[in-house]
Amino acid sequence: MPGLVDFHYHTALGKGYSDHLPLWEYLQTCWYPIIRALDPEAAYWAALASYSESIKCGVTAVNDMYRQLESLADAAEKIGIRAVLANDVATDEHELDTLADNERAFKAKHGAANGRIKVVVGIEWLPLASEQLLRDARALANQLGTGIHIHLNESLGEVESSKQKFGRRPTEVAYDCGVLGPDCVAAHCVWLSDTEIALMRETRTHISHNPSSNAKLGNGIARLPEMLAAGINVGLGHDAAECNNSRDMFEVMKFASLIHRAARVDASLQQAPDVLRMATRNGAKGLGIDAGELSPGKKADVVIINTQNQMFTPLMPGNKDHVYSHLVFAANGSCVETVIIDGRVVYKEREFTMIDEREVLEQANLAFRRVLDRMNVPAARAVRRE
Numbered sequence: 424m425p426g427l428v429d430f431h432y433h434t435a436l437g438k439g440y441s442d443h444l445p446l447w448e449y450l451q452t453c454w455y456p457i458i459r460a461l462d463p464e465a466a467y468w469a470a471l472a473s474y475s476e477s478i479k480c481g482v483t484a485v486n487d488m489y490r491q492l493e494s495l496a497d498a499a500e501k502i503g504i505r506a507v508l509a510n511d512v513a514t515d516e517h518e519l520d521t522l523a524d525n526e527r528a529f530k531a532k533h534g535a536a537n538g539r540i541k542v543v544v545g546i547e548w549l550p551l552a553s554e555q556l557l558r559d560a561r562a563l564a565n566q567l568g569t570g571i572h573i574h575l576n577e578s579l580g581e582v583e584s585s586k587q588k589f590g591r592r593p594t595e596v597a598y599d600c601g602v603l604g605p606d607c608v609a610a611h612c613v614w615l616s617d618t619e620i621a622l623m624r625e626t627r628t629h630i631s632h633n634p635s636s637n638a639k640l641g642n643g644i645a646r647l648p649e650m651l652a653a654g655i656n657v658g659l660g661h662d663a664a665e666c667n668n669s670r671d672m673f674e675v676m677k678f679a680s681l682i683h684r685a686a687r688v689d690a691s692l693q694q695a696p697d698v699l700r701m702a703t704r705n706g707a708k709g710l711g712i713d714a715g716e717l718s719p720g721k722k723a724d725v726v727i728i729n730t731q732n733q734m735f736t737p738l739m740p741g742n743k744d745h746v747y748s749h750l751v752f753a754a755n756g757s758c759v760e761t762v763i764i765d766g767r768v769v770y771k772e773r774e775f776t777m778i779d780e781r782e783v784l785e786q787a788n789l790a791f792r793r794v795l796d797r798m799n800v801p802a803a804r805a806v807r808r809e
């Protein structure tokens with residue numbers, strides 16, 4: 424099958440930490456302190472740990488918004504994955520990344536590894552942005568000839584904050600500042616009004632639907648059927664291991680169907696071939712990658728699935744729909760046997776060809792402890808609700 428495209432991604436260092444918190448508190452308690460304490464080496468090992476789990480689950484391309492992009496690019500080059508990288512840009516007082524950081528990363532790494540690595544402009548989200556920053560982000564993207572990756576309308580709290588801060592809903596602000604467009608991937612979009620869906624459609628903005636992250640953080644259920652009916656290109660993402668906690672896109676595919684069927688009491692929604700298309704072709708299209716389908720002339724981003732197991736039994740010979748059904752509803756990442764990215768075998772019969780997997784896991788564990796020490800937070804704190 425074509426490789427899966429994880430359309431909204433963050434390399435992750437921590438996981439299973441502050442798992443009980445809603446989005447806003449989670450960001451303040453966990454996510455921002457960790458990424459502020461991140462050093463280049465920790466980012467490198469975190470990226471290798473993240474990308475290796477993704478490859479094992481059949482992912483060939485990630486749309487990764489994180490920090491220390493040079494380290495991420497080195498990790499992507501080493502393991503062989505295709506990566507679109509964006510900084511976590513916010514206004515200065517939040518001590519995350521700046522547009523200058525993003526521009527530096529673009530100049531250093533855009534087009535590296537035989538074009539497998541691209542750099543786009545990343546905006547964290549509107550509570551940490553100003554209208555001027557959004558306009559500047561669009562100007563920089565245009566100047567560099569690259570795209571934009573942004574979180575929009577993820578939670579009700581974000582929408583309320585936007586109304587108070589800007590007098591408008593998040594996607595309306597992004598539209599007014601020129602952020603939206605056919606080179607923009609907007610993540611989440613859980614709470615879109617009809618007007619905002621129309622703005623996404625008008626600007627041909629791509630949306631990453633991340634149903635399992637949205638469910639875990641208690642953010643709600645995106646209006647996927649309405650987005651698709653409007654003709655918006657929607658791909659699928661796991662978001663981040665901190666808020667998922669799995670990078671298995673088979674699991675995300677199943678969520679992307681079941682959550683809507685349950686919420687609307689309608690078993691006809693999100694049928695397997697449509698879900699697979701979102702996880703492959705739609706994501707590739709949104710990232711400008713000439714892949715996502717198995718046909719001559721496309722990039723060789725290919726996954727070999729082992730069907731000799733219970734997940735794919737029974738299997739009607741020659742019946743594609745039966746295979747699609749198993750892939751979306753029955754399988755998980757453990758069915759992935761071999762992964763080929765850009766024509767190169769990076770994972771062969773369940774073994775990595777480019778990295779020492781055990782070393783990656785050890786170093787990622789050490790990096791997390793180092794970052795926690797720097798944050799001055801005991802590792803045992805904040806793991807469960809008191």
Ligand SMILES: [Zn+2]
Pocket residue numbers: 431432433574610662663
């Ligand atoms: Zn995200």
